[in-house]
Amino acid sequence: xxxxxxxxxxxxxxxxxxxxxxxxxxxxxxxxxxxxxxxxxxxxxxxxxxxxxxxxxxxxxxxxxxxxxxxxxxxxxxxxxxxxxxxxxxxxxxxxxxxxxxxxxxxxxxxxxxxxxxxxxxxxxxxxxxxxxxxxxxxxxxxxxxxxxxxxxxxxxxxxxxxxxxxxxxxxxxxxxxxxxxxxxxxxxxxxxxxxxxxxxxxxxxxxxxxxxxxxxxxxxxxxxxxxxxxxxxxxxxxxxxxxxxxxxxxxxxxxxxxxxxxxxx
Numbered sequence: 001x002x003x004x005x006x007x008x009x010x011x012x013x014x015x016x017x018x019x020x021x022x023x024x025x026x027x028x029x030x031x032x033x034x035x036x037x038x039x040x041x042x043x044x045x046x047x048x049x050x051x052x053x054x055x056x057x058x059x060x061x062x063x064x065x066x067x068x069x070x071x072x073x074x075x076x077x078x079x080x081x082x083x084x085x086x087x088x089x090x091x092x093x094x095x096x097x098x099x100x101x102x103x104x105x106x107x108x109x110x111x112x113x114x115x116x117x118x119x120x121x122x123x124x125x126x127x128x129x130x131x132x133x134x135x136x137x138x139x140x141x142x143x144x145x146x147x148x149x150x151x152x153x154x155x156x157x158x159x160x161x162x163x164x165x166x167x168x169x170x171x172x173x174x175x176x177x178x179x180x181x182x183x184x185x186x187x188x189x190x191x192x193x194x195x196x197x198x199x200x201x202x203x204x205x206x207x208x209x210x211x212x213x214x215x216x217x218x219x220x221x222x223x224x225x226x227x228x229x230x231x232x233x234x235x236x237x238x239x240x241x242x243x244x245x246x247x248x249x250x251x252x253x254x255x256x257x258x259x260x261x262x263x264x265x266x
Contacts, residue, residue, distance in 0.1 A: 080204020
């Protein structure tokens with residue numbers, strides 16, 4: 001697993017910078033100033049800042065967060081997107097059967113498809129950037145940039161999922177059911193990273209779930225009538241997704257040295 005040592009002081013500074021940028025997007029951009037442009041700018045700044053910080057930590061590109069350009073990694077991204085979309089749709093359908101969600105309109109209507117097509121480009125971008133930023137902060141950084149030797153995958157998964165809960169600062173007040181739901185989501189996404197060895201696997205699931213929320217809203221319109229039940233349902237679905245990811249044959253590992261910068265010679 002990701003265990004290459006970076007200077008501890010640099011790692012702490014890099015994490016602090018990414019954390020402040022990410023949390024400021026909602027804390028300042030959305031909640032304090034109610035400015036979507038500022039919120040979006042801060043979130044984009046978080047993703048962009050991750051590149052020079054990765055270089056500063058001694059990696060090529062976004063290598064400090066296990067982001068690479070291998071075709072196998074992009075295949076994991078596509079796999080995650082498809083799995084998350086199907087899982088989200090099934091959660092809605094099961095939730096309607098259980099009385100957790102109540103349909104508010106016809107499913108898969110022509111009007112819904114037209115609405116989706118008009119909104120899809122903005123929806124895809126507005127869900128991708130925050131998902132990527134949070135995956136870098138909650139998973140990729142701890143997997144590699146932090147320089148922690150994770151000798152057991154389940155330890156990393158538990159740690160990453162726990163931090164994923166804490167990273168949702170503005171949702172902690174919603175209580176234990178919310179924490180459990182976020183933790184189980186974090187388990188699925190961190191498991192994908194461990195299984196694939198690339199953060200793109202986690203991004204695929206995370207972005208896919210967030211994208212599916214917007215995609216399915218006009219296609220399977222429904223209101224939540226049982227909030228606690230919805231949280232338990234989403235938690236259970238993500239645990240099933242984690243089991244599905246574990247069942248996927250592990251890829252052949254590729255040595256990461258190509259992503260590491262060569263030491264500068266004086």
